[in-house]
Structures are given as C-alpha cells and as structure tokens.
Amino acid sequence: MLVEVKPYGKLLYAAAHCWLAWRDRAFAEGIKTFKPTSANDCYRSLATQTIAWNDRMTTAPIAGVKPRVYKGQNWYLKPGKAPIAQPGSSHHNWGISVDVSEASGARLEFMAATALDYGFSWELDSEPWHVNCFNADVIPALVLEWRKAKSLQ
Numbered sequence: 001m002l003v004e005v006k007p008y009g010k011l012l013y014a015a016a017h018c019w020l021a022w023r024d025r026a027f028a029e030g031i032k033t034f035k036p037t038s039a040n041d042c043y044r045s046l047a048t049q050t051i052a053w054n055d056r057m058t059t060a061p062i063a064g065v066k067p068r069v070y071k072g073q074n075w076y077l078k079p080g081k082a083p084i085a086q087p088g089s090s091h092h093n094w095g096i097s098v099d100v101s102e103a104s105g106a107r108l109e110f111m112a113a114t115a116l117d118y119g120f121s122w123e124l125d126s127e128p129w130h131v132n133c134f135n136a137d138v139i140p141a142l143v144l145e146w147r148k149a150k151s152l153q
Contacts, residue, residue: 004016018133
C-alpha cells in the first residue's frame with residue numbers, strides 16, 4: 001500500500017500519485033526543488049513517531065509551556081523543537097502527509113496556488129511545510145491526467 005516517492009520517503013498509494021503529479025508540476029513551473037525534508041517526513045511508522053515524540057517532548061514541567069496529555073501524562077515541548085503529534089495520531093502514520101523541504105518564498109506561493117488541484121491542504125497555518133493528501137479516495141482530475149500521460153510514456 002506504500003509507494004516510494006523519490007528522492008526519499010513513502011506515501012499511501014493514492015497520496016503518492018497525488019504527490020508525484022504535484023512534484024512534476026512544480027518542476028515544470030521552475031520550482032527546482034520539491035521534495036520531503038527527509039525520509040521520515042512522509043510515512044512514519046508508530047515506532048519512528050514515538051522516537052521523534054520522545055526527542056521533542058519531555059515530562060519535566062517547563063514554565064510557560066502548555067502541556068499535552070499523552071498516555072495519561074503531561075508532556076511539554078522542549079525549547080527550540082518543532083511541534084509533533086502524539087504517536088498514533090499523526091497523519092504521517094497514515095502515509096498521507098508530507099513535510100515539504102524549504103516551504104517558503106516561491107515554493108510556498110506555488111504550493112498555495114496549486115495544492116488543492118492535487119488533493120493537498122494544510123491542517124495548521126503555523127506549519128506551512130506540512131501538507132496532507134485530504135481526499136485520496138477521489139483522485140483529482142490533474143492527477144488522473146498525469147497518470148494517463150505517464151502510462152503512455
């Protein structure tokens with residue numbers, strides 16, 4: 001069910017096609033780099049999500065930081081660390097999310113203008129790099145066209 005999306009990472013089958021079609025469009029429009037930040041910024045196993053959670057969060061109270069409850073305990077985001085979803089609740093665990101490398105400037109403008117055409121949207125305004133394939137059971141028309149063109153090559 002997972003498909004490799006080069007240069008690295010895997011996504012759920014339909015989400016992978018949406019991503020790859022969107023990536024080809026980015027290249028066609030002059031966006032030189034359009035990739036996940038790392039191999040762990042697409043699909044993440046529960047074990048990988050747990051390792052990242054434990055790296056970024058602590059049970060030691062931190063003044064001024066609102067705790068999040070996980071497994072019945074309060075957890076606090078360590079200073080300088082990016083927020084992360086609790087293991088088992090991340091869309092990365094489902095293989096439908098991508099953290100896009102360098103999501104700013106022209107790349108972010110391209111993403112904002114074309115994301116919906118390829119089935120992607122944002123959950124959080126505070127994370128412009130994190131996009132979700134929101135409707136992978138209904139493949140967008142541009143993705144279907146891309147798949148047809150690829151099959152003819």
